Amino acid sequence: MKSVLVLFAHPKFEHSKTNKALVSKIQNREGVTFHDLYERYPDFNIDLPKEKELLKAHDVVIWHHPFYWYNCPPLMKQWIDVVLEFNWAYGPEGNALQDKKCLNVITTGGAREVYCSSGNNHYSVNEFLRPFEQTARLCGMEYLPPFAVMGTHNLSKENLDTYVDQYDELINALQEGKTFNITKECEFLNDTLLLNKKKEA
Amino acid sequence: MxxxxxxxxxxxxxxxxxxxxxxxxxxxxxxxxxxxxxxxxxxxxxxxxxxxxxxxxxxxxxxxxxxxxxxxxxxxxxxxxxxxxxxxxxxxxxxxxxxxxxxxxxxxxxxxxxxxxxxxxxxxxxxxxxxxxxxxxxxxxxxxxxxxxxxxxxxxxxxxxxxxxxxxxxxxxxxxxxxxxxxxxxxxxxxxxxxxxxxxxxxxxxxxxxxxxxxxxxxxxxxxxxxxxxxxxxxxxxxxxxxxxxxxxxxxxxxxxxxxxxxxxxxxxxxxxxxxxxxxxxxxxxxxxxxxxxxxxxxxxxxxxxxxxxxxxxxxxxxxxxxxxxxxxxxxxxxxxxxxxxxxxxxxxxxxxxxxxxxxxxxxxxxxxxxxxxxxxxxxxxxxxxxxxxxxxxxxxxxxVGTKQAEKRPVDHIAKAHKVILVGFGHFGSTVGRFLRASGVEATILDHDSNRVDLLRKMGFEVYYGDATRIDLLESAGIAEAKILICAIDNPDVSIPFAKILIKKYPHLKLMFRAKNRYDAYELLELGIEDVYRESLETSVKMAGDVLTNMGHRKYTVHRQSQKFIQYDEEMLRKLTERPKDTKEYIFKVREEIKKQEEQLEEDLKRGIIDDTRQWNSDEMRLAAKKNS
CATH class of the missing domain: 1.20.1530.20 (Na+/H+ antiporter like fold)
Structure with missing residues (x-):
């Protein structure tokens, strides 16, 4: 079974219904380390050796965060800046993260439709996530498409429950090392057949 | 008669x-x-x-x-x-x-x-x-x-x-x-x-x-x-x-x-x-x-x-x-x-x-x-x-005799260039001094405990032994070319008169003073010292914060609240400092202190609960989204 590290960054987690629900199911799964960054480092003082140790001990790294201003909250960026050291995570001798899997799990207030060239936000989520994609690539990790819960401003209870289950299934699939059937059109992991299997059946 | x-x-x-x-x-x-x-x-x-x-x-x-x-x-x-x-x-x-x-x-x-x-x-x-x-x-x-x-x-x-x-x-x-x-x-x-x-x-x-x-x-x-x-x-x-x-x-x-x-x-x-x-x-x-x-x-x-x-x-x-x-x-x-x-x-x-x-x-x-x-x-x-x-x-x-007032030792030029004098190396001062040293700043230390002075000298600090309120000792410690003087003296009966001497004799020296509590802080602020550090403030706010954390509040929220509270408390301290000069004498002090406390609690009431829910809160956006749809 592959081990999964969920790096979770939410400055106001107590106010986020969506994230509370998402986290609830996967938080205590066996083989999952749920790492609540804002709770662990309220003063942004990240424990570097500890973080490196955690990364080394896991096969899958998830950046789980709300999508603020087309980006992650500041502590997540701080984490990237501090932890992904030269000649450890990248650089000629940096191979600590080689071949690990990596992805973003994000929540956005706006619906999927506004994230496209014709929508208010002009670019797709995948385009906005390019820095993460490249970061993962530079560290030798395999970057997967994001798992996105969108339109949280208008999310119904039923839809949220579906997302919660999907997230759990996603973690399960990652743990079992299943390969995702990623097509060119596939923007989000949500869309892959694997996860939608149940719906179809 | x-x-x-x-x-x-x-x-x-x-x-x-x-x-x-x-x-x-x-x-x-x-x-x-x-x-x-x-x-x-x-x-x-x-x-x-x-x-x-x-x-x-x-x-x-x-x-x-x-x-x-x-x-x-x-x-x-x-x-x-x-x-x-x-x-x-x-x-x-x-x-x-x-x-x-x-x-x-x-x-x-x-x-x-x-x-x-x-x-x-x-x-x-x-x-x-x-x-x-x-x-x-x-x-x-x-x-x-x-x-x-x-x-x-x-x-x-x-x-x-x-x-x-x-x-x-x-x-x-x-x-x-x-x-x-x-x-x-x-x-x-x-x-x-x-x-x-x-x-x-x-x-x-x-x-x-x-x-x-x-x-x-x-x-x-x-x-x-x-x-x-x-x-x-x-x-x-x-x-x-x-x-x-x-x-x-x-x-x-x-x-x-x-x-x-x-x-x-x-x-x-x-x-x-x-x-x-x-x-x-x-x-x-x-x-x-x-x-x-x-x-x-x-x-x-x-x-x-x-x-x-x-x-x-x-x-x-x-x-x-x-x-x-x-x-x-x-x-x-x-x-x-x-x-x-x-x-x-x-x-x-x-x-x-x-x-x-x-x-x-x-x-x-x-x-x-x-x-x-x-x-x-x-x-x-x-x-x-x-x-x-x-x-x-x-x-x-x-x-x-014994512990000499000063000891000759080569002073490296960096420390000399922006000289800091640290008065008092007890529990408070030692933390200040250690942190400065850890950051590469060697303060000149003045202390009146000979045991401590000997130890510090062994550890390579530049230490002067004696009563810091004596001008001649301050002079030999090099106060004339010092930029900053840190006073970490515990006893306000010593530190406040000390502040007065310093202000009078060395008006250009930057003074940073430890205050035992808010009343000492008032006195120091009144003397015109801007950098006053109450030893009890941050620790007690930290403690209150940990209480909230233990009650299930999120640490980051508590962290922000704490910082805001400290900032607010410092502002209020400065606001309440402005008071008529003639009420400084001892007899009025107790009454003054009680009055201050009352004013302070009133300000707290007016201010209410510290609130920063607007950040990262999508309620308003959600409402707007509902209206549009």
Whole structure:
């Protein structure tokens, strides 16, 4: 079974219904380390050796965060800046993260439709996530498409429950090392057949 | 003229009001100011106070009682128990050695053995009032010197009971009238008629009684009084406690000062510790002042001019002998040289108990008038000279002995370029200094604890030893080219005057001051110091924050709230600082402080709960989205 590290960054987690629900199911799964960054480092003082140790001990790294201003909250960026050291995570001798899997799990207030060239936000989520994609690539990790819960401003209870289950299934699939059937059109992991299997059946 | 109480009061108060500030201005201790005031208003200079000086002294001895009560309040029973070895060891050694030496010298001088023994007992005691007052004023209570002095003085307070019991046995028994005087005398007590064994039992019982009274009578009484919410009642009950204890102790023939000390220790763990301290403090101060003035006034200059050589000889001999014994005792207990010198000089005077012992022995006709007068003069003079010797010791001898004031060491140019002076390297200052050093800034340190100074020098710090409020020491530490001075002194009574000196002498120096609490912070801010650091602020906010975390609040939210609260509190502190200048004096302080607290709580109410829900909260966006759809 592959081990999964969920790096979770939410400055106001107590106010986020969506994230509370998402986290609830996967938080205590066996083989999952749920790492609540804002709770662990309220003063942004990240424990570097500890973080490196955690990364080394896991096969899958998830950046789980709300999508603020087309980006992650500041502590997540701080984490990237501090932890992904030269000649450890990248650089000629940096191979600590080689071949690990990596992805973003994000929540956005706006619906999927506004994230496209014709929508208010002009670019797709995948385009906005390019820095993460490249970061993962530079560290030798395999970057997967994001798992996105969108339109949280208008999310119904039923839809949220579906997302919660999907997230759990996603973690399960990652743990079992299943390969995702990623097509060119596939923007989000949500869309892959694997996860939608149940719906179809 | 001398009959009028009001006139006497005017003379004494005026004497104090004029002389003490002058002494302080000259950098001398207040004790010396009071003593000089006493001499000036006494019978031989201005003659305002005549023979009633002695009555005043008896009355003012109550100040010593109060002082010991207040000291007791600061010593918790556990700490007192830990001190027992030093008290018995150092105190015992000091009293026994002094008595032995002086006894043999006096016998060699041809005195009767009874007289020699009485005088040697009187000589062996030092002045609790002078020593402790000086220690407190200089903030040296917690040094080796302070603790040793205190232990010795405490032992003397205990042993004086034994001495008072022994003196009647020295009286020549063939003289019947003396026996009458014993029973009539001031120190006749209930116990005198009892056999020795029962006396000892009674002494133990009365100690137990003090403890029981403290726990089960005084504390409930104070609670009751506190509920009544009448401020002067608290003052009344504080005084009642001290007076009651003194009365009980005198009744059984124990030293009231010792009883008061015990009561203080018992009450040290009660919730009224600080209330008692703040109510009794002014009384203690005034009565002690009165006591010192009475001592000054009691110096008999006629006796002095009749036997100038004998008295000078006796005085110097006594101080020398006491000093030598103290030095030996301190050496046995392995005290460092400079602390040893402080102790030697600090306790070399003859104390107030000598007045009591000598007069008692005179009543019993052990001493004749001539001997009594001479010894009284010697005692009073030694008390006057002691503070002067202390000053000589501090200014001239100490800087050249043991821990040197400064040590030559190559100063690296980086540290020199932006020089920082750190005053005080206790718990607070050491953290500041260590952090600076960890960041590559070597501060020049000033500290008055020689043990610490030696250690710091070993660790490669540039350290100056001595009283930082002395300009010459500051100068040699290089204050002229310093950019920043950090004051981490614990005692606001030292740090605030220090701030005043610095502002006046070095207006361009950046001052960063530690403040004990918000009231000290107000004072420092008023002086114009902008960088004031309250030691209690961040820690208590951190604690409150951790409470919230334990109740399930998110740490990051609590972190932000805490930072906001600290910022708000600092702003409010500065806002409340602006107040009229003339209300700064001590009398208004308590009232001012309460008013400030009230204003502060009102501001809190107006402000309500710290709220930053707008950030990262999508409720509003959600509403807007609903409207659009």
């Amino acid at each position: 001398s009959g009028s109480i009001l006139f006497n009061a005017i003379v004494l108060l005026a004497g104090a009001v004029i002389c003490v500030p002058i002494a302080k201005k000259l950098g001398l201790s207040s004790v010396l100011g009071y003593l000089l005031a006493g001499i000036i208003i006494g019978p031989y200079v201005l003659g305002f106070i005549g023979n009633e000086g002695e009555d005043i002294m008896h009355f003012a001895e109550f100040g010593v009682v109060m002082m010991l009560f207040l000291i007791g309040l600061e010593i918790e029973p556990k700490k007192f128990w830990e001190m027992r070895k030093t008290i018995l060891g150092m105190g015992g050694a000091q009293v026994i050695l002094t008595m032995l030496l002086s006894y043999f010298i006096l016998i060699l001088l041809g005195l009767d053995w009874q007289v020699a023994l009485t005088i040697s007992m009187a000589i062996s005691l030092s002045s609790t009032a002078i020593t402790l007052q000086t220690l407190k004023e200089k903030g040296l209570m917690n040094t080796t010197y302070g603790a040793s002095s205190f232990s010795i003085l405490l032992f003397q307070d205990i042993i004086v009971i034994v001495m008072l019991a022994v003196i009647p046995l020295l009286a020549k028994t063939d003289n019947t009238s003396s026996v009458d005087q014993v029973t009539e005398g001031a120190h006749a007590s209930l116990l005198d008629s009892l056999p020795i064994g029962l006396q000892a039992l009674a002494v133990i019982l009365s100690v137990v009684l003090v403890v029981i009274l403290g726990r089960y009578v005084f504390v409930p009484m104070l609670r009751l009084v506190a509920k009544a919410r009448v401020r002067e009642l608290l003052t009344a009950s504080s005084l009642l406690i001290v007076v009651t204890i003194s009365f009980l102790m005198e009744l059984v023939g124990l030293s009231p000062a010792l009883g008061a000390f015990l009561a203080g220790v018992v009450l040290a763990t009660s919730e009224f510790k600080h209330e008692l301290e703040s109510t009794l403090e002014p009384f203690k101060g005034l009565l002690l002042g009165l006591f010192f003035m009475a001592v000054g006034a009691s110096i008999n200059f006629i006796v002095l001019s009749t036997y100038p050589l004998t008295i000078t000889g006796l005085l110097l001999g006594t101080i020398l002998l006491k000093g030598i014994v103290l030095f030996i005792v301190a050496s046995i207990f392995k005290i460092k040289l400079d602390q040893k010198l402080l102790l030697t000089v600090g306790l070399a005077q003859v104390g107030e108990f000598a007045f009591v012992l000598l007069s008692f022995a005179f009543d019993l006709r052990i001493l004749n008038t001539e001997q009594l007068d001479m010894m009284l003069v010697v005692t009073a003079l030694s008390m006057t000279i002691a503070p002067i010797l202390g000053i000589i010791n501090e200014r001239l001898i100490l800087p050249n």
